[in-house]
Amino acid sequence: MRIGEVAERAGVSVRALRYYEEQGLLAAYRSPGGQRHYAPEAVERVRFIQNLYAAGLGSKAVLQILPCMEHGILTQEMHERLLAERARVQAQLEELIATRDKLDLVIRSGQAHRSGATASRGSVPEAGHVT
Amino acid sequence: MRIGEVAERAGVSVRALRYYEEQGLLAAYRSPGGQRHYAPEAVERVRFIQNLYAAGLGSKAVLQILPCMEHGILTQEMHERLLAERARVQAQLEELIATRDKLDLVIRSGQAHRSGATASRGSVPEAGHVT
DNA sequence: CTCCGACTTGACGCTCACGTCAACGTCAGG
DNA sequence: CCTGACGTTGACGTGAGCGTCAAGTCGGAG
Structure with missing residues (x-):
């Protein structure tokens, strides 16, 4: 997948994905022309990054935590x-x-x-x- | 109470309190010399402001919500x-x-x-x- | 009256997760 | 080959919630 598709599937901006790579949070293969290509798992990884951000963790913390997700060591x-x-x-x-x-x-x-009376719809x- | 005491009791900085006043979130009486004086309820109000900030609300949202806390209208x-x-x-x-x-x-x-074996202490x- | 800590108003700085613009390269279809 | 959508790097901008320094004022103890 290229960056646009990943961005759309994960619900983030293209800019965000490049930022994640810059921070070392998300690796990408490069095509001969230099374009980023991602494995399908990248989408969920990005979602988890968003979760951690939403939990108040910064890039450094996420960077240290993420590897443990993958290999479990x-x-x-x-x-x-x-x-x-x-x-x-x-x-x-x-x-x-x-x-x-x-x-x-x-x-x-x-x-x-x-x-x-205000009807309460749950x-x-x-x-x-x-x- | 003066600003320093409110800050300490509420667990925020003096700067934060002045910022809240600037945003219209927290009113203060002024002494003849111009110093801020707060009612005791200000402490809890500040804590609630912090709660709303922590919940992801911005100053504008807090500004609109806070009055409802006081008079209940x-x-x-x-x-x-x-x-x-x-x-x-x-x-x-x-x-x-x-x-x-x-x-x-x-x-x-x-x-x-x-x-x-890792002792689990709860x-x-x-x-x-x-x- | 003096002193000193707490307070005042500016005003600029900072962090962070991106947004945004500029200028240019890639790649698949026709 | 040409076009147009999509991608690239680099750089500066943004917004919020304060931190921080500067220079001066207030107010209660002694």
């Missing part, structure tokens, strides 16, 4: 690093849940202040969340 | 806006959970490749999460 240091990153993700997760619940409070209290948060 | 437009933001937070939440689980997979598979992820 963990040094002692990498193992601790992964645990630390997992903990950060988990903490961020719990903060996000708290924030979501605060938003729900505002929405529900606002609901009480409204006059007419998007209105109910009390007692599990996830 | 919701226009139709604001209600929809809040629902939309909640949906985004929820989506981000689910992506984060997926990312965490992927990290767990890497950690656990790496665990299998290790030689000796920090090693187990299968079958609920939250």
Whole structure:
């Protein structure tokens, strides 16, 4: 696959893919003319990179974590690093849940202040969340 | 309270508080000499601002959402806006959970490749999460 | 009154994950 | 060979949420 197709399938820009290569996150074979060609697995790899970015990790962190995905070899240091990153993700997760619940409070209290009946189509948060 | 105390209690920098005021997110009374003085509630307000930032909202979004926290009045437009933001937070939440689980997979598979016994002190992820 | 730490207003710097423009090369179809 | 879509490198731009320095002011203890 060439860069445009990968970009479209993974839902990112072409520029982003070149940036990933520049950061050492995503390798590409080159055609004789110099064009990048990617293996099909690149698409999922890019999606995972996006996940890590969304989790608040920077390029350096992603660069250190990504190799472990592929070959599954963990040094002692990498193992601790992964645990630390997992903990950060988990903490961020719990903060996000708290924030979501605060938003729900505002929405529900606002609901009480409204006059007419508003049909709730499943998007209105109910009390007692599990996830 | 003056700005330094608010900053310390809320766990942010003095610069951040001035930035919030600049963005209209956090009002402050002024002493005759021009120094900022805050009500005690400012601390929690700042924490909530941080929560919203961490949830990926920008200053504009926070600016529109914050007033609803205080007086609890919701226009139709604001209600929809809040629902939309909640949906985004929820989506981000689910992506984060997926990312965490992927990290767990890497950690656990790496665990299998290790030689000796590694004492798990509750920090090693187990299968079958609920939250 | 003096002193010193906390505060003030600018204003510029920084990081990061790209966006965007310029100028040019590649490649498959007709 | 020609065309047009797609690709290349290089470089500068962007936006947000502050960090940081400069030069001066405020305010309470002694």
